[in-house]
Structures are given as C-alpha cells and as structure tokens.
Amino acid sequence: MITLTWHGGAVAEITLDRPEALNALSTKMAEELIRVCGEVAASRAHAVVLSAAGAKAFCVGADLKERNGMSDADLLAQRPVFRAAFGAVLGLPQPSVAAVHGFALGGGTELALSCDLVAAEPGAVFGLPEVSIGLVPGGGGTQLMARRVGPARAADLVLTGRKIGFEEAVALGVVDRPAPSGGAREAALETARAIAANSPVATRAAKRALRHGAPLDLAAALDVEDNAWRTAALSADRREGVAAFNERRAPVWPGV
Template identity: 65%
Template sequence: MAMIEVRRDGALALVLLNRTEALNAISTAFAAELAERLRELGAEPRLRALVLASNGGRAFCVGADLKERKGFSDAELYAQRPVFRELFDAARELPMPAVAAVGGYALGGGFELALCCDLIAADANAVFGLPETSVGLVPGGGGTQLLSRRIGLARAADLLYTGRQIAYAEACELGLVDQVAKTGASALDAALELAGTIAANSPVALRSAKHALRTGYDLPLAAGLDIEDAAWRQAAFSADRVEGIQAFAEKRRPRFE
C-alpha cells in the first residue's frame, strides 16, 4: 500500500498520510514520497486548494520515525537531513492555499507539517506538541520559526522549551486552530469545508495572494507593498479577472479556467 494517497475533486486536492499503523511517523522513505507528491501537486496550475490529512487512525502525524533513527549512525542521520528538509520545503512552498486537517496527535515534525500549511483545521481529539528538546533535538522542520510567527515569541518559547503537549482547547486559545470542526464532525470535514470555500475562487488570485502574503510578511511595509502591487498586476491582467467581473455583472458564479 502506498504511504501517500492523493485524491482530486475538481480544483481541490486531498493528500492522505497513509502510514497509519505507525501513526504516520516520518521515515526517510515516507518523507521522500510525500515531498515528491507535494511537488507534483504544486506544479498543477489548475489546483486551487490542498488539504493534508491522515487516512484515519489516532494521529495526524507523530513526527520523525524514532524507531528507524534508533539504529542510525551519525553519518546516516546526517544523510537523512536533506530528505527531511526537502519535505518541509515542499509543504511550505506549495503555491496554492493548503489546509492541514489535524485529528489526533500532531507532534514534532507532524506539528511542523501542519504549521507549513496556511491554515489548520482541528477537532476535539487534536493534540499538538514539539517534544524535540526532551530527546536531545531541536525542531528541524520550521518549528522554531513558524510557531513563533503564529502565536508569538513567548508562547512559542513555552512549547519549545518544555516540550509539553497541548490539547484542543488550549490550541484554540493560543490561536493554532483556524477552523473548528462542528459537533460530530471531524477535522477532515472542517478542512474540506474550508478548502472548498477557497477553491471556489480564482486560481490566479489565490496563488498571487499567497505569494504576496508569504513573501511580504517579514519585510518592511514599503517592500511588502511592492510585492502586493506585483501580485495585483498578476491577477488584474489575467483572464480570471475578466471572468470574475463578467460573472458579477451577470449575477452568476464565475467559471474560472
């Protein structure tokens, strides 16, 4: 059975982590396969949104496969590092909006995979944590950088330094959860609903907006506004803008190509 399953529904892609017997622990092979699938999807211009989820089980992803690493020499651990970096780079650099559906454990690299996405949907079973310091490591999938940008320096420091796990309610309070699952619904249900709303919009506008948001976030305002202007021009002179205005005038849903 493939470790990664990809399903498509029109302009929406669903990427399912399918190593559920190991709680989707990230082995070297798993990281390489997931990175390849994400890069392939990122190259599909008609996709407007992507959902990353577990194909069932008790976890979204529990991070690096420590059973695999247990027998590693320093050289083998060193060789694994670029494979993992390629995975997190591929997730973070997706050109279309990406939503993580977190049900169950999202720990270590699993939490970082969710942070690489633009938005996080979760249900009441979600548990988040970066336990790396408890096993002599530092988060290496963007955790030290992405978490602080989401919830602030001091709150990120708490989770990074203590390595503690936080349940759904605290995660919502900290601002980690962007879409809350309705009563009786799963994180995947919530993520698909959110991604479906996103996917109804212009693919050119969505990608341009994401580029402006992600690229300009840490820049001085003037530089960020220049990036926004370039993104505006990309969308404004596209066929999507013509269709969007025409659909508005005709009081119908736009048919973006």
C-alpha cells in the same frame, strides 16, 4: 504511505497513510511526500488538504524506530530529504489546509503549520517535544510557531517541549478552523472548497503576498502586495470575474 485524492478536480487531498506507525515520517514516506507535493504543485488544483489516515494520529513526527540505529552520518544524510519534504508542503503554490486529529507532535505539528490554515477537532494534541530527546525542531517549527503565536509563546512551547490540547491550540491561534469531534477532515475540505470557488490566479497570488510580505517592513510588504495585485489584475481570471459579476452568473475561471 502517501495517497493523493482528487475532489471534483479543484481540490487535491494529500493523505499521510501509515496509520500502523501513527503516520510517523520515515525516509521513504518523506520521499513520497516530496513526489506527491510536486505533482500537486504542477497541477491545476485550486486548493489542497493535508489529512491523515487512522483514528489516533495526524503524525507523531519522525520515525524514531528508524532513527534508533542511525549513525551521525546516516542522520545527516537523511536531513536533506526531510528538509525537502517539509519544504514541499510549505512551498505548495496553492492555498493549503491541514486536517488534524489525534496526535500532531514534532514533525506532525510542523507539517500542520506548513499549511496556510489548520482545521482540528477535540482530542487533537500539538507539541514540539524535540528538546526532550536532544534535538531542535527541524521542520520549520521554531520559525513557523513564532510566526503563528509570537516569539514568547513559541519559546514556551519549544523550550519546555510541552504538549497542548485542542482548546489551548485554538486559544493560541495554532488552530484556525475548530471542528466538532470527528469533523476536522470535513472542515478542511469545506474550507478548501470555499477557497477553490475563487480565482486560482488570485488565491495563489494572495498566498504569495501573505507569505512573502509577513517578515518584511510595511513599505516592502506593500510592494509585495502590489506585485500580487498586478499578477491578478492582468490575468484572464480578473476579466472573467468582472464579466461574471456584471452578467450575474458564476465565474468560469480560466485559471493558471
């Protein structure tokens, strides 16, 4: 249900691999996502791509067939697993890029927004339709969408539950890397390779600064940035980067 592929050792690709169910998230799939993300987080990967198998969907959210027979107690028991799964993607220390094609609804949109960057292609459809079935987005959708597009635009999407197509998603800023038809995965891999060419110490520290500084006031956010700068500045990567620049060669990063 979740597969892990390595591209040259520096880029890890995590694939949602349940195409017969449009990659709907079951409890078992969520548990596998937690395990694989943990493996990647502990690795020396420089960047991560989150992709999906099948032609129709990135992910259509929670498996409602599985939930149909659940009691309230069953649903509450599933909740920590789902929170941990979305948190595992959001918490990856490496920069991450989602490769979205087809439907990315509910948890699918939330998984994409849990990545640092989103690549998508024409035909991609995003949405947080949870209110239409009596729920609230629970994989970070209300918070991540608001941080992406602003509170008012997020309210429009969350409270109406409406779906948005590729062009509107690009215009709103839900999609960072527009790709040609059939090209979302390659655009995500290309972006991940570009990230992976840089210092892994620096890119991880920069990710922390971007994530942790965003909700803070400017003075506090600049302290977060300073801590990230110090992490990179005192690393072997910084020494290698400066030496490589002066010697006019490609750096060989010592890394994390």
